[in-house]
Amino acid sequence: MRHLLIFITKYSAFFLFLIFEGISLYIFINYNDFQKASFINTSNEVTGNLYQKVNDVDDYLRLKEINDRLARENAQLRSHLKSAKYNDTAKTGKVVDTINKQQYTYTEARVINNSVNSRVNFITLNKGSNNGIARGMGVVTGAGVVGIVVQASPHFSIVRSLLHKDTRISAMLAKSKEGGSFRWADDMDPHKGLLYDVANSAQPHLGDLVVTDEHSLFPIGIPVGKVSNLRPKTGGFFLNMEVRLAVNFSNLEYVFVITNKLAQEQTTLEAQQKKEPNE
Amino acid sequence: MSKVVINIVRFIVLVFIQVFLLKNIAVYDLSTPYLYILFVMLLPFQTPHLLLFPLAFLLGLSIDAFYDTPGLYAAATVLMAFVRVAFVSITVQKENFDNTMPEPTIGSMGFRWFFTYATILTLFHHFFLFNLEVFSLNEIKYTLSRFLLSSVFTVFLILISGFLFFRKKRV
Numbered sequence: 001m002r003h004l005l006i007f008i009t010k011y012s013a014f015f016l017f018l019i020f021e022g023i024s025l026y027i028f029i030n031y032n033d034f035q036k037a038s039f040i041n042t043s044n045e046v047t048g049n050l051y052q053k054v055n056d057v058d059d060y061l062r063l064k065e066i067n068d069r070l071a072r073e074n075a076q077l078r079s080h081l082k083s084a085k086y087n088d089t090a091k092t093g094k095v096v097d098t099i100n101k102q103q104y105t106y107t108e109a110r111v112i113n114n115s116v117n118s119r120v121n122f123i124t125l126n127k128g129s130n131n132g133i134a135r136g137m138g139v140v141t142g143a144g145v146v147g148i149v150v151q152a153s154p155h156f157s158i159v160r161s162l163l164h165k166d167t168r169i170s171a172m173l174a175k176s177k178e179g180g181s182f183r184w185a186d187d188m189d190p191h192k193g194l195l196y197d198v199a200n201s202a203q204p205h206l207g208d209l210v211v212t213d214e215h216s217l218f219p220i221g222i223p224v225g226k227v228s229n230l231r232p233k234t235g236g237f238f239l240n241m242e243v244r245l246a247v248n249f250s251n252l253e254y255v256f257v258i259t260n261k262l263a264q265e266q267t268t269l270e271a272q273q274k275k276e277p278n279e
Numbered sequence: 280m281s282k283v284v285i286n287i288v289r290f291i292v293l294v295f296i297q298v299f300l301l302k303n304i305a306v307y308d309l310s311t312p313y314l315y316i317l318f319v320m321l322l323p324f325q326t327p328h329l330l331l332f333p334l335a336f337l338l339g340l341s342i343d344a345f346y347d348t349p350g351l352y353a354a355a356t357v358l359m360a361f362v363r364v365a366f367v368s369i370t371v372q373k374e375n376f377d378n379t380m381p382e383p384t385i386g387s388m389g390f391r392w393f394f395t396y397a398t399i400l401t402l403f404h405h406f407f408l409f410n411l412e413v414f415s416l417n418e419i420k421y422t423l424s425r426f427l428l429s430s431v432f433t434v435f436l437i438l439i440s441g442f443l444f445f446r447k448k449r450v
């Protein structure tokens with residue numbers, strides 16, 4: 001026993017290293033897929049509030065730029081107003097719209113923490129479950145898709161950005177409706193992604209718009225980017241192409257979190273289907 | 280006693296610099312500095328192992344909390360603490376110092392020693408960090424270039440801060 005103790009104290013550095021490295025890797029493996037909520041992230045009170053404070057200062061320095069962007073978006077939305085359009089039929093009458101019910105609602109939130117230069121990038125928003133934000137909701141800006149909410153605390157929520165090695169989004173070519181999968185490219189360029197597994201019959205052209213399709217958790221037709229290179233790499237049985245992202249991730253300020261009112265109905269139905277095996 | 284205060288302040292300042300300033304810096308999307316490891320490098324030589332490893336772990340975990348990557352930076356920093364112990368035990372003869380133990384800084388250990396020390400620790404830390412983060416051999420080309428370029432950036436910042444704050448005091 002004494003020899004054992006002497007042995008352990010002599011090589012204490014090695015044993016301490018093993019212990020703490022073991023703890024770190026345990027945390028890394030268990031908490032990194034966000035299946036289990038952990039407190040070591042930016043949605044807790046301390047880190048979230050610190051980022052919020054720093055962001056307040058940062059926002060003040062960028063007011064002009066933000067104003068410009070909001071004004072541009074306002075102008076765009078104004079052109080969709082009824083008063084901006086004219087009716088070319090002579091007959092007018094009030095139509096009560098009973099067909100179109102609201103499926104998606106948008107919650108505006110501010111980005112208080114963001115990064116683009118890691119292989120795993122997350123965005124922290126200043127709204128959380130108190131504002132109805134929950135895991136699995138889509139996040140967009142006026143320009144296009146931003147990411148997916150992976151965790152929400154009462155006041156903050158964490159979004160896994162498109163610039164993350166594990167993010168996959170179902171997308172299609174807007175013109176030909178050929179579907180594929182979208183992910184971030186390997187080379188860490190925050191402006192480029194990859195649309196892959198597109199059917200070989202598709203005939204993509206440079207500059208074609210890539211949008212979300214009906215399999216994604218986003219509404220159909222939200223821009224992801226534009227095709228910028230048709231042959232990024234060889235290999236694989238299907239077509240793949242490089243996409244220039246629509247959103248500039250390095251200066252995100254305000255985003256919208258999408259609430260799908262039918263999402264719960266859909267997931268319970270699908271869970272039910274899984275429970276009952278096919279006859 | 281004042282050494283404890285200095286180290287606590289250094290811990291907080293380095294974490295803040297890392298998460299609020301350096302987190303937003305990337306040269307050509309490839310080179311990102313991780314200056315926070317300077318804290319582990321500058322701990323005094325007589326820090327007991329029982330304190331060194333928990334401190335390294337705590338430092339890594341604080342960075343993790345801000346980077347949303349539980350465990351990643353903690354693992355890399357603990358590994359670096361172990362490399363530090365090995366490097367110090369090989370290169371520094373403790374018998375040579377009577378009661379006045381110097382700190383591992385440029386001023387007291389000299390440029391050549393400190394440069395080797397900082398470079399080796401940074402290389403181990405960055406190599407482990409980037410490979411654990413990506414965890415795939417498919418992208419090894421980018422991972423290695425990120426590792427090398429980031430190490431250069433980090434060592435550069437460490438040396439600059441060394442020259443700024445730990446110059447040998449002229450008598």
